[in-house]
Amino acid sequence: AQTVTQSQPEMSVQEAETVTLSCTYDTSESDYYLFWYKQPPSRQMILVIRQEAYKQQNATENRFSVNFQKAAKSFSLKISDSQLGDAAMYFCALGNRDDKIIFGKGTRLHILP
Amino acid sequence: GAVVSQHPSWVICKSGTSVKIECRSLDFQATTMFWYRQFPKQSLMLMATSNEGSKATYEQGVEKDKFLINHASLTLSTLTVTSAHPEDSSFYICSASTGRSTEAFFGQGTRLTVV
Numbered sequence A: 001a002q003t004v005t006q007s008q009p010e011m012s013v014q015e016a017e018t019v020t021l022s023c024t025y026d027t028s029e030s031d032y033y034l035f036w037y038k039q040p041p042s043r044q045m046i047l048v049i050r051q052e053a054y055k056q057q058n059a060t061e062n063r064f065s066v067n068f069q070k071a072a073k074s075f076s077l078k079i080s081d082s083q084l085g086d087a088a089m090y091f092c093a094l095g096n097r098d099d100k101i102i103f104g105k106g107t108r109l110h111i112l113p
Numbered sequence B: 001g002a003v004v005s006q007h008p009s010w011v012i013c014k015s016g017t018s019v020k021i022e023c024r025s026l027d028f029q030a031t032t033m034f035w036y037r038q039f040p041k042q043s044l045m046l047m048a049t050s051n052e053g054s055k056a057t058y059e060q061g062v063e064k065d066k067f068l069i070n071h072a073s074l075t076l077s078t079l080t081v082t083s084a085h086p087e088d089s090s091f092y093i094c095s096a097s098t099g100r101s102t103e104a105f106f107g108q109g110t111r112l113t114v115v
Helices: none
Strands: A003-005 A010-014 A019-021 A024-026 A033-039 A046-052 A064-069 A074-079 A088-095 A101-103 A107-112 B004-007 B010-013 B019-025 B032-038 B044-051 B067-073 B076-081 B090-097 B110-114
Touching: A003 A088, A003 A101, A010 A019, A019 A107, A024 A074, A033 A064, A033 A074, A046 A064, A046 A074, A074 A088, A101 B044, B004 B090, B010 B019, B019 B032, B019 B090, B019 B110, B032 B067, B032 B076, B044 B067, B076 B090
Parallel strands: A010 A107, B010 B110
Antiparallel strands: A003 A024, A019 A074, A033 A046, A033 A088, A064 A074, A088 A101, A088 A107, B004 B019, B019 B076, B032 B044, B032 B090, B067 B076, B090 B110
């Protein structure tokens, strides 16, 4: 069975500061993908960043970067220079070649002005 | 990115009636579509996977006779909640994939309220 665990139900960060959201996963697949999705109050799922498991280099998208530790099955998201618009629910997710995606329970991120 | 449209955005129905939710891929052909359910302040729970032209595959614990899924074309999948009850009230989200990019594109979701 595949699982995704997010141990931080809520986090807060001061505007312009850096915050790291944690995620661990478990899978027996050798070919898989990891994602961070953002869900704002509109509830539209927005892809923040994606990492292919076979790539050693950590993915980066502007202010968003990941720390992918394959052996530890850890996939954390770092948000730099936090902005008020970053406030949302963040879901870590695990996907396979068949595009089936399993989500963690989410971390609600608050940005303090 | 690719666009997935879900309709309706919200619906209220009476207990005992059926309601259909549509999921359309607007600018690509979706070989596979997925249906999720999200309870308030909780995660997305995968309900079923549908492939065009074949029967849907349901996750364990999901009643296939309650949640009918049809994927009749490469751009449309429908979820019908049959004989709806208040406990079926939830937020339902679909996603669609091309089968090539290993990325799924999400619809905007449907809030179902059964009264």
